Amino acid sequence: MFKSFKTTRPKLTALLGAILAVGLLQASPAAGAATLKLRLGHVFAIDSPVDQASQSFAKLLKERTHGEIEVAVFPNSQIGGDESLARDLTRGSLDLAFVNPGSLSGLDPLLDFHYLPYIVTSFEEADKIFYNPKGILQTTLREAMAKHRMETLGFFELEFRAVTNSKKPVEKPADLEGLKLRVPGSAGIRDFFIAAGSQAVAMPFPELFTALQQGTVDGQDNGASITYNSRLFEAQKYMTTTNHVYAMGAIAASQRLWGRLSEEQKQIFRQTAEEVAAQEIQVNRKLNADYLKKIAEGGVKVTTLSPEALNGFRSVADKVWTKLEPVYGKDRIAALREEVKALPR
Numbered sequence: 001m002f003k004s005f006k007t008t009r010p011k012l013t014a015l016l017g018a019i020l021a022v023g024l025l026q027a028s029p030a031a032g033a034a035t036l037k038l039r040l041g042h043v044f045a046i047d048s049p050v051d052q053a054s055q056s057f058a059k060l061l062k063e064r065t066h067g068e069i070e071v072a073v074f075p076n077s078q079i080g081g082d083e084s085l086a087r088d089l090t091r092g093s094l095d096l097a098f099v100n101p102g103s104l105s106g107l108d109p110l111l112d113f114h115y116l117p118y119i120v121t122s123f124e125e126a127d128k129i130f131y132n133p134k135g136i137l138q139t140t141l142r143e144a145m146a147k148h149r150m151e152t153l154g155f156f157e158l159e160f161r162a163v164t165n166s167k168k169p170v171e172k173p174a175d176l177e178g179l180k181l182r183v184p185g186s187a188g189i190r191d192f193f194i195a196a197g198s199q200a201v202a203m204p205f206p207e208l209f210t211a212l213q214q215g216t217v218d219g220q221d222n223g224a225s226i227t228y229n230s231r232l233f234e235a236q237k238y239m240t241t242t243n244h245v246y247a248m249g250a251i252a253a254s255q256r257l258w259g260r261l262s263e264e265q266k267q268i269f270r271q272t273a274e275e276v277a278a279q280e281i282q283v284n285r286k287l288n289a290d291y292l293k294k295i296a297e298g299g300v301k302v303t304t305l306s307p308e309a310l311n312g313f314r315s316v317a318d319k320v321w322t323k324l325e326p327v328y329g330k331d332r333i334a335a336l337r338e339e340v341k342a343l344p345r
Contacts, residue, residue: 038071038257040096041079041088045229049287050249051075053156053280054098057251060272065265071096083107090149092256100158100249101141105185110144112185113137113328114248117192117317119336121160121243121310123285125343130248131155136335140328141250149255154273157281158247159288161189164227164236165219166212169303171240173197173316182208182220187327189221189245191320196313209235223247224291225284233295240303241292242313251277 040058044050051073058071080088082103088094090107104111114137120126130137142152163170165179177197183190185202193200201217211217212235220232221244227233251273261269296302305313325333 035067036069036260038069038095039074039079040071040098041074041085041094042098043077043082043085043100044075044098046075048225048229049280049283050098050156050158052283053276056279057272057276060276061268064268064272069265086148086150086252089252089254092149092254094254095257096251096253098156098249098251100247101145102186102245102247103184105187107148108144109187109327110140112188113140113144113332115186115188115245116324116328116333116336117188117244117320118310118314119340120246120343121307121314126157126246126248128343129339130246132339135339136332140332145250145252146255150252151255151258153251153253153270154277156249156251156277157284158249159223159225159284160241160243161221161223161245161247162227162239163219163221163242163244164232164239164300166215166235166237167218169238169240169301170242171303171305171309173312180216180218182211182217184221186245187324188320191323192244192317193221195320196316208232212236221245224288224295228291228295233298233300236300238303239292239295239300241305243305243310244313244317 040054042050042054044054054073054075058073061069061071079085079094082100083106085094085097085099086104086107089097089099101111102115114130119137120129129135132138138155141155145152163176163181165181167179168175170176170179173196176193178199180199180201181193182203183193183200184205190200190202203211203217208217208220209230209232212220212232219236219238220227221242222230222232224241227236227239233239253269258266292302321333321337
């Protein structure tokens with residue numbers, strides 16, 4: 001027996017080594033394939049609801065693909081702003097991003113179609129119009145992003161935009177007359193304030209706080225979270241929840257990455273994106289009231305408009321929709337009007 005063991009020991013050692021190697025391969029998450037390491041970028045603050053969603057997205061993808069896919073998250077504009085991220089997705093030099101399509105009108109005018117003023121004025125209405133996969137808004141955004149080689153995986157919430165200023169309370173459209181307001185690049189937002197009699201000033205966001213402090217502009221139109229987290233309220237006296245624009249973001253993948261994934265992996269990406277987006281919406285809405293409370297505690301008079309008061313602002317917005325038909329397409333705006341008309345009021 002012992003003689004036999006000695007003569008076969010090298011073979012036995014080799015056999016045991018082979019068995020161990022097979023066992024390690026079976027336990028390995030990639031099972032013989034290299035882990036796919038991806039990069040995800042976004043502009044949102046660290047630990048914000050969107051950042052939390054992106055971190056959860058990365059964690060779940062690794063778990064659900066058994067380690068085959070690892071995603072490194074770069075928040076807070078670490079690898080570029082929205083437009084830069086979108087262009088990198090288009091080129092395929094970036095794999096994934098949580099982007100704000102409304103900031104991408106320079107890439108394609110249709111990407112801020114959902115920034116038309118007063119599409120909705122409540123979260124309940126937003127759920128029916130903005131989060132309808134077959135509705136004209138999602139259809140338009142998905143098609144426009146696909147045209148620029150971005151695959152849309154899901155949509156998450158940013159916030160309703162509000163008006164702040166240092167001059168006077170805003171309770172009706174006439175109160176906007178004469179105010180010098182910083183606006184983003186969106187045609188819908190710019191034209192709404194111009195129609196209301198304001199002076200709309202285009203300005204990069206990083207310059208806004210100083211401009212408010214120095215009186216270069218009287219006010220601006222970001223929502224509660226940005227107004228609070230960027231400390232804009234410290235240079236303002238009045239805030240009105242005009243809800244003139246509801247903004248949502250998109251979870252996007254480069255088509256270069258998308259073409260490399262298996263059908264099973266694609267399904268995991270889509271399902272995970274939808275789950276983290278739904279969770280982000282819940283968290284974001286809970287925080288909205290907290291931000292408004294903190295802004296008021298900071299010395300700003302916060303005005304919440306009644307449905308009747310909102311109707312006055314909506315009448316101004318209607319003219320803007322008609323004016324922008326050449327930009328967004330008459331058929332698209334007509335389809336959106338029909339969807340809005342069907343909402344219970």
